[in-house]
Amino acid sequence: MTKNKTDVQVREKKETVLFEQQYIELYEQYTDTICSHSATALNAGRDKAFKKFRELGFPTPQVENYKYTDLREPLSVDYGLNIKRVNFPINPYDVFKCDVPGISAYLYFVVNDAFYPTNYERNKSLPEGVIVTSLRQASEEHSELVEKHISKLADKQNDGLVAFNGAFAQDGFFIYVPKNVILDRPIQIINIMRSDVDFMANSRNLVVVEQGAKAQMLVCDHTVDDVRFFSNRVTEVFVGENAFYEHYKLESVSRETTDVSTLLIKQEQNSNVLGNLLTLHNGVSRNNVEIALDGENCETHLCGMALSDGKQVVDNFTSILHNKPNSHSNELFKYILDDEAKGGFTGRLYVEKDAQKTLAYQNNKNILLKRTAKMRTRPQLEIFADDVKCSHGATIGQLDEKAMFYMRQRGIPEKEARMLLMFAFAADVIEFIRIDALKDRIKKMVEKRLRGGHSKCDGCSFCS
Amino acid sequence: MSDEIIYEVTQNDYKYGFTTDIETEIIPPGLSEDVVRLISKKKDEPEWLLDFRLKAYRHWKTLKMPDWAYLDIPPIDFQAISYFAAPRKNAPKSLDEVDPELLKTFDKLGIPLEEQKILSGVAVDAVMDSVSVKTTFRENLAEMGIIFCSFSEAVREHPDLVQKYLASVVPYADNYFAALNSAVFSDGSFAYIPKGVRCPMELSTYFRINAANTGQFERTLIVAEEGSYVSYLEGCTAPMRDENQLHAAVVEIVVLKDAEVKYSTVQNWYPGDKDGNGGVYNFVTKRGICKGENSRLSWTQVETGSAITWKYPSTILMGDNSSAEFYSVAVTNNHQQADTGTKMIHIGKNTSSHILSKGISAGQSNNSYRGLVRVNPKAENARNFSQCDSLLLGDKCGAHTFPYMEVNNDTAIIEHEATTSKISEDQIFYCNQRGIDTETAVGLIVNGYAKEVLNKLPMEFAVEAQKLLQITLEGSVG
Structure with missing residues (x-):
């Protein structure tokens, strides 16, 4: 028995190398094709990223940071890549009716990894100077702006998948909010995965929020078809002095989808950032978030929630780097895991030597509903300054039986009582949402999800 | 102000640094199968133990030095270390026969054998380097059926017991340093x-x-049979030395049904000087297993010494209703590095564990807590509470926390909390207001901070532990 087990491990390891090989060959053979169909700004660092990928390979559970996300199976699928940038025959505006009532966001679509050219009515009222376009177009029209920022954060990452993204990503979206411009409504980006064959999408996004500006971003992930999808997205965000930035990620995709999203944020002095990662329905999800507080007096809130059942996997890997003094960060992640769901959380809190007067809190709370559900959590503190207040807490447990009993006594049916408790548990994270319309909508979706339904948006014909 | 106090504290030299002149028998440095055979032969060991050593040595050769810990370990040349050193005198039967130099050493430490024997009633198995020199109160214990002796004596006189339990908790292939220890361990308790x-x-x-350039490879094995109870203390001090010394010990504890073991350590090996030269490398594997139902194991440790500490006393909670505790105070100063914590593996039903870890970093030291709480799928109703606090004294030191929680059963309740901060100005102000000067106030606060753990130590040890805290953080402890 034991011998067989080792055999399997050895084989798996070899296979991982094999999947890598296939992409390495593809890259070497088609470098020119990849480059000629890409945003020019991405080509500069391509070879370097490729070299790094060759060195690091795809992450296996042996890599400490990916200990709790096993991507070997999803990576073994023979995905198609759209390196020639063929347009997919779909007009999302015709079929998509986002029903977050009253949100009336500026609405954009990314189909697989391509930004969809738009002539949506509401988008025409974007304030002057604000740019929302594909990275490819931006590299031509605003090359200076793009080149100043692109890959500045991603290149520092030591992650095989980020390197892979650097080698293969050809496009993505680009958002620019000029100095002191306050966006009156959120920008909503809808990622749609649409393909007839198993498909992999690599995209690179760039968001620049200049000094004193304010922007809210809502990124929704959806899948249309029932094939295997693998999305590997890297988003870089630069938040200037005194700027506000909010990033909401709402994931509601098919179980056959593997989503690796890397969100890298750099904050300047007095800036304020909110990140909220809501995973409502998914296959395998891995969120890498790194927020660097590179100025004084920054404020950062990062929170997230996962409602998982079946064999879903959710792993949030977060780092908050306090590089300058007098900043404040707060992290809250909550998971409700049912069936054979697997949850992972890593919260790395790093306080640099001179970052005195740092206040940093981190909290991770988890509920396991079935004995087959698994949760792994690693809250980590690395502190090099002495005048700081940092704390973290983590709990894993069940629903409070006393509270259940109290409600049953008062005639509330068991199912309803459980739902109420779970909803109250998740509500802390929902309360962090600063867009009221979205908050109400998420509340409804969470409730529906907790009642057993798939929390797709009504009126949206994308989710299956 | 408090900065000055911290400066003073960090300038303190190691007070227990001295060398005892005792003739020691040393084999030439280097490690090979022949050396392993030679150690075994010198100790007159049975065939099975030699086989065990050789197996461990062959496995060790295939391993690489681990680098995952938050430690900066200079490369260690294992061929430059002598693997066996024994005081040449024959084992004495009474105190009179003990080398006067050795007795003087203990005098300097304030723990003379006589005083221990007469006043505190503690049976002391004094280990100087690798061979046990003196065991007291043996006869008294023997009457009750308790065996307490050096490891090599146990191999000679109770081979069945040793063979049954040796490596049953820490297998020779467990990790790099456990394998090394299994191959070359010299003696222990x-x-x-x-x-x-x-x-x-x-x-x-x-x-x-004691001897220069010898690594010390202790092996401790404690077996508590059904319904028994024992409290075991281990204390360490080392003389001053310029070259780094390697220490890779293995401690195994087996707790059977309804039994209880309390294991306490005070570790105060030479931490190196102010500039980080010298000091002991302490790479220890300590593990206990709560094998039977209702068994209980409690670890208490006070870590003040060593240049590098790599130590995770862990417990496997196998028996139903078993419980484990881990209390730790780790103090690092100057250039010391510590990566320490615990593992609690819940396997049986209704098991519980409690972790309380207090780290204090000063100078330019780095102090990490690394812990794992794992609940296996069949471990119903497991309960864990972990608390890790770090206190930073000075702005050049670091405090880190790396807890891992892996839960595979929905009936588990696992809680973890950690804080990192410096001594709050409010607290010092409060004391100042009441006429307590800043120095005394810092002392009060640090003492109070560590009190929860120090209280868990047995009386005799609590006194020594407080003394050690005072020496490590002198000037700030009133």
Whole structure:
């Protein structure tokens, strides 16, 4: 028995190398094709990223940071890549009716990894100077702006998948909010995965929020078809002095989808950032978030929630780097895991030597509903300054039986009582949402999800 | 102000640094199968033990030095270390026969054998380098059926017991340093508490590293039979040395049904000087297993010494209703590095564990807590509470926390909390207001901070532990 087990491990390891090989060959053979169909700004660092990928390979559970996300199976699928940038025959505006009532966001679509050219009515009222376009177009029209920022954060990452993204990503979206411009409504980006064959999408996004500006971003992930999808997205965000930035990620995709999203944020002095990662329905999800507080007096809130059942996997890997003094960060992640769901959380809190007067809190709370559900959590503190207040807490447990009993006594049916408790548990994270319309909508979706339904948006014909 | 105090504290030299002149028998440095055979031969060991050593050595050769810890370990040349050193005198039967130099050493430490024997009633198995020199109160214990002797003696006189339990908790292939220890361990302590016996006194061993350039590879094995109880103490101090010394010990504890073991350590090996030169490398594997139902194991440690500490006393909670505790105070100063914590593996039903870790970093030291709480799928109703606090004294030191929680059963309740901060100005202000000067106030606060753990130590040890805290953080402890 034991011998067989080792055999399997050895084989798996070899296979991982094999999947890598296939992409390495593809890259070497088609470098020119990849480059000629890409945003020019991405080509500069391509070879370097490729070299790094060759060195690091795809992450296996042996890599400490990916200990709790096993991507070997999803990576073994023979995905198609759209390196020639063929347009997919779909007009999302015709079929998509986002029903977050009253949100009336500026609405954009990314189909697989391509930004969809738009002539949506509401988008025409974007304030002057604000740019929302594909990275490819931006590299031509605003090359200076793009080149100043692109890959500045991603290149520092030591992650095989980020390197892979650097080698293969050809496009993505680009958002620019000029100095002191306050966006009156959120920008909503809808990622749609649409393909007839198993498909992999690599995209690179760039968001620049200049000094004193304010922007809210809502990124929704959806899948249309029932094939295997693998999305590997890297988003870089630069938040200037005194700027506000909010990033909401709402994931509601098919179980056959593997989503690796890397969100890298750099904050300047007095800036304020909110990140909220809501995973409502998914296959395998891995969120890498790194927020660097590179100025004084920054404020950062990062929170997230996962409602998982079946064999879903959710792993949030977060780092908050306090590089300058007098900043404040707060992290809250909550998971409700049912069936054979697997949850992972890593919260790395790093306080640099001179970052005195740092206040940093981190909290991770988890509920396991079935004995087959698994949760792994690693809250980590690395502190090099002495005048700081940092704390973290983590709990894993069940629903409070006393509270259940109290409600049953008062005639509330068991199912309803459980739902109420779970909803109250998740509500802390929902309360962090600063867009009221979205908050109400998420509340409804969470409730529906907790009642057993798939929390797709009504009126949206994308989710299956 | 407090900065000055911290400066003073960090400038303190190691007070227990001295070398005892005792003739030692040393084999030439280097490690090979022949050396392993030679050690075994010198100790007159049976065939099975030699096989065990050789197996461990062959496995060790295939391993690489681990680098995952938050430590900066200079490369260690294992061929430059001598693997065996024994005081040449024959084992004495009474105190009179003990080398006067050795007695003087203990005098300087304030723990003379006589005083221990007469005043505190502690049976002391004094280990100087690798061979056990003196065991007291043996006869008293023997009457109750308790075996407390050096490891090599146990191999000679109780081979069945040793063979049954050796490496049953820490297999030779467990990790790099456990494999090294299994191959070349020189001596250590063996304690066996028979069924239903409550050991009437604290068992303690004082470890010291003495000869230059010898690594010390201790092996401790404690077996508590059904319904028994023992409290075991281990204390360490080492003389001053310029070259780094390697210490890779293995401690195994087997707790059977309804038994209880309390294991306490005070570790104060030479931490190196102010600039980070010298000091002991302490790479220890300590693990206990709560094998039977209702068994209980409690670890308490006070870590003040060593240049590098790599130590995770862990417990496997196998028996139903078993419980484990881990209390730790780790103090690092100057250039010391510590990566320490615990593992609690819940396997049986209704098991519980409690972790309380207090780290204090000063100078330019780095102090990390690394812990794992794992609940296996069949471990119903497991309960864990972990608390890790770090206190930073000075702005050049670091405090880190790396807890891992892996839960595979929905009936588990696992809680973890950690804080990192410096001594709050409010607290100092409060004391100042009441006429307590800043120095005394800092002392009060640090003392109070560590009190929760120090209180868990047996009386005799609590005194020594407080003394050590005072020495490490002198000037700030009133």
